[in-house]
Amino acid sequence: MISERGRFCAICGAMDEVLLDNLCETCYKKEHPLEIELLKSLNVAICTDCGELRVLSTRIDPYVREESLEEVIREVARSAVLSKFHSGDPYDVEFEDDIKNDKIMNYGVKEFELRTKITLQPHEEFSPFEKDFITRLKMKRTICNDCSQYKSGYFEAILQVRAYKRKLTDDELDRFENLINTMMKQYEGAKLSYILDMEVVPDGITAQVSTKLLASNLAREIQAITAGKLSLAYELKTTKRDGTEVYQNTYLVRLPEFGKDDIIEYEKDIWKIRAINDDQMRLESLTNRKERKIVRKRVENSAKKLNDVLFPREYMLVSTEGQTVVIMAMDNYENFDDNLERLPLNKEVGSTIKGFLLDEKNYYTE
Ligand SMILES: [Zn+2]
Ligand SMILES: [Zn+2]
Structure with a gap:
């Protein structure tokens, strides 16, 4: 030079x-x-259901970016403009646009404008080059792949919660439904994570779950708070044209027949189940308050559940004398004697006691 x-x-x-x-x-x-390729227009496809953007064949999930759609579109458009521009010399760039959050989902707004002003000074001797141009962001409102799968009722897995030889209690149904809803909140906005349909009836819970991973996560959570057993079944759903087989998985959590707080008859005594885990049960005798740990299988094989045949009752402890206590039934104010060892521990005179009547005999639980 x-x-x-x-x-x-x-x-x-x-x-x-x-x-x-x-x-x-x-x-x-x-x-x-100045060799600048000007980006005259840019197609911006946006899913009106979930907000996913598709620009230059890249999918952008705004939820992951934790920014407003306006910001995300702005950034994406700016970097698309700059990706067309290469310079070995330093340059300054200024942007200006009319992208507005409240117009992004508006079908009436066909495009936004992004104005780019590039200033470049390749030669100290001369004043800078300036280039000022407009890129039209052509907005296309569509439904993305995932959302259309959701709309078409697509799901990969079924989650089932059942109980062994019994129906589920209202309390169990509530707990599991709440747990599932709470967990689904964590997946809000995550791609392809939804429950299509959930049935909650005394026979159990049945849910159509978008993905196998999600169904298995939900099943494991439920299993963890019950002493349930988890099993998995595959069912051939369809065979694709290329020969690959598509299976639908069913994740089944089977709750034990006996649960915590159940009243059972076992080895000729009446017990309340205090705790239950995968292998063991802890039982409290309602005739002498002694606790025993027993292998769960043994109890399940020979115990009889009494929840449905007993008659719940409330009592009051009227007085004690040695091992003899006077109890009053709250439903008919009848007083009668009983043995102290049959009562829950540390009951004071005047306190109420929960229990039940079974075969004309009173039992005390709490
Ligand atoms: Zn979508
Ligand atoms: Zn000249």
Whole structure:
């Protein structure tokens, strides 16, 4: 490069100008136009259901970015503009746009404008090059793949909660339904994570779950708070044209026949189940308050559940004398004697006791 004063421009003959390669600034810029590919338009597809963006065949999930749609579109458009522009020299860029959050989902708004002003100074001798142009963001409101799968009722797995040889209690149904709803809140906004349909009836819970992973996570959570057993069944749903087989998985959590707080008859005594885990039960005798740990299988094989045949009752402890206590039934105010060892521990005179009547005999639970 030659730059000197006192000579004239090789094209226009101007004198006393700063020359670069024997050309004045005007002629030089004409001969060496700035090579900028201007992005005139950019298609921005947005899912009106979930807000997912598709720009230059890239999928962008705004939930993951934790920014407003306006911000996300702005950033994506700016980087699309700059991706067309390469320069070895430093440059300044200024943007201006009319993207507005409340217009993004509005079908009436066909496009936004992004104005880009690039300033580049490749040669110290000359004033900077400036380029000012507009990119039209053509907005396309659509339904993305995942959302259309959801709409078409697509699901990969079924979650089932059942109990062994019994129906589920209202309390169990409430707990599991709440647990599922709470867990689903964590998946809010996550791709392809939804429950299509959930049936909650005394026979159990049945839910159509979008993905196998989600169904298995839900099943494991429920299993963890029960002493249930988890099993998995595969069912061939369809065979694709290329021969691959598509299976639908069923994740089944089977609750034990006996649960915590159940009243059972086992080895000729009446017990309340205090705790239950995968292998063991802890039982409290309602005739002498002694506790026993027993292998769960043994209890399940021979115990009889009494919940449905007993008659719940409330009592009051009227007085105690040695091992003898006087109890009053609250439903008919009848007083009768009983043995202290049959009562829950640490009951004071005047306190109420929960229990039940079974085969004309009173039992005390709490
Ligand atoms: Zn010239
Ligand atoms: Zn969508």
